[in-house]
Amino acid sequence: MVEFSKRVPADGTDAVGVILNSASDPNVISFAGGLPAGELFPIKEMEKATDEAYEKHGEAAMQYGSASGVVELRKQLLKRSEEKENIKAELKNIMMTTGSEQALDLMGKTFINPGDAVLLEEPTYLCAVDVFRSYGAEFVGVEMDDNGMRTDKLEEALKAHPEAKLIYTIPNYQNPSGRTMSLERRKKVAELAAKYDVYVLEDNPYGDIRFAGEEHIPSIKSFDTTDHVVYTSTFSKILAPGFRLGWVIANDYLIKKLTVMKQSADLQTDNLVQYACSAFLKNNDIDAHIKEISKVYSERKDRMVEDIKKYFPKGVQCTNPHGGMFLWVTVPGVEDTVELFKQCLKHNVAFVPGDPFFGTNPVPGTFRLNYSCMPIDKIDEGIQRLGKALQEAIEN
Ligand SMILES: Cc1ncc(COP(=O)(O)O)c(C=O)c1O
Incomplete structure (x- = not known):
């Protein structure tokens, strides 16, 4: 077998690909992707x-x-x-x-x-x-x-x-x-x-x-x-x-x-x-277009943060961005974030576990949520599911 160069990650390290794949089931509400809202493309x-x-x-x-x-x-x-x-x-x-x-x-x-x-x-x-x-x-x-x-x-x-x-x-x-x-x-x-x-x-x-x-x-x-x-x-x-x-x-x-x-x-x-x-x-007036995108994302982010406050167990923290497409969640007490991901997937909801976002030592219990491409009703449903899954994970 011809060897790959050292630049190629060792087998099994496409952790994110595996996560995005497992989150692609239509029954899963996935906050894992990082896509802009396609319905707003001009x-x-x-x-x-x-x-x-x-x-x-x-x-x-x-x-x-x-x-x-x-x-x-x-x-x-x-x-x-x-x-x-x-x-x-x-x-x-x-x-x-x-x-x-x-x-x-x-x-x-x-x-x-x-x-x-x-x-x-x-x-x-x-x-x-x-x-x-x-x-x-x-x-x-x-x-x-x-x-x-x-x-x-x-x-x-x-x-x-x-x-x-x-x-x-x-x-x-x-x-x-x-x-x-x-x-x-x-x-x-x-x-x-x-x-x-x-x-x-x-x-x-x-x-x-x-x-x-x-x-x-x-x-x-x-x-x-x-x-x-x-x-x-x-x-x-x-x-x-x-x-x-x-x-x-x-x-x-x-x-x-x-x-x-x-x-x-x-x-x-x-x-x-x-x-x-x-x-x-x-x-075209690209700034008017950007304003429209920002308005939609802002509404989605606001709803996600409101829902998190309502449905997530006490002690779970999240950032509250003033722009962009993502927020970051920290669940204290969790040791294995990929295991947490698997448990949440059983509740048909997904995120990207924090580990690959670190160049050195990952902080356990962290994950990324994307809100830009998710309609409000799905955000409501998905965050409720996630709240339940996190509660279960914390209790066990
Ligand atoms: C921080 C950051 N840099 C760079 C990129 C790459 O973007 P693109 O190659 O589409 O311009 C992304 C894409 O999500 C990103 O989040």
């Missing part, structure tokens, strides 16, 4: 935008193109990043990626040698853990609280690991915890990156999905005066994930390196999709 508008892309750019859309991406779209994204995130950058600072997942992968490929330290929030996005692990990263977990990554702990970690090259953070409505990093900490992260000469990978897929009344906090990148912050975002949560379209903004030296690495990965991102998204942005 299908008609995208159809028109795609027609326009073919009409105006047919040949270029179907031809090989630049690895950096379509100029028109990059200019639109730069304008938007300046208006929304206070990021000042030029064309040479932005590259399109095949989803923001590719930006994480390219950063891993560009910086991580086996054994290199990566500093990250715990918990954090499980696919980022998988990507960095595939390049042999050694994780250094940095504690969080309700204001995001603790910068005192971050500085301790940087002192303990002077060889670290990368800090990974999701400052807005983090996946999986729903937490947001405070303004002071964003400034501090940028300051620490400069002081310890380390890159920050600021992953911002959820920043626009902000609930009414919630103040917008500028990006870490906007406080970056020394070119240490690499910013990535995506169309996945504001338009549709099927397009696989993201972007990365960084200093031009690094963008050149990332472009070379991208070329060897997939040559370029889909041109047609880039022209179509560019036309969509030109012809």
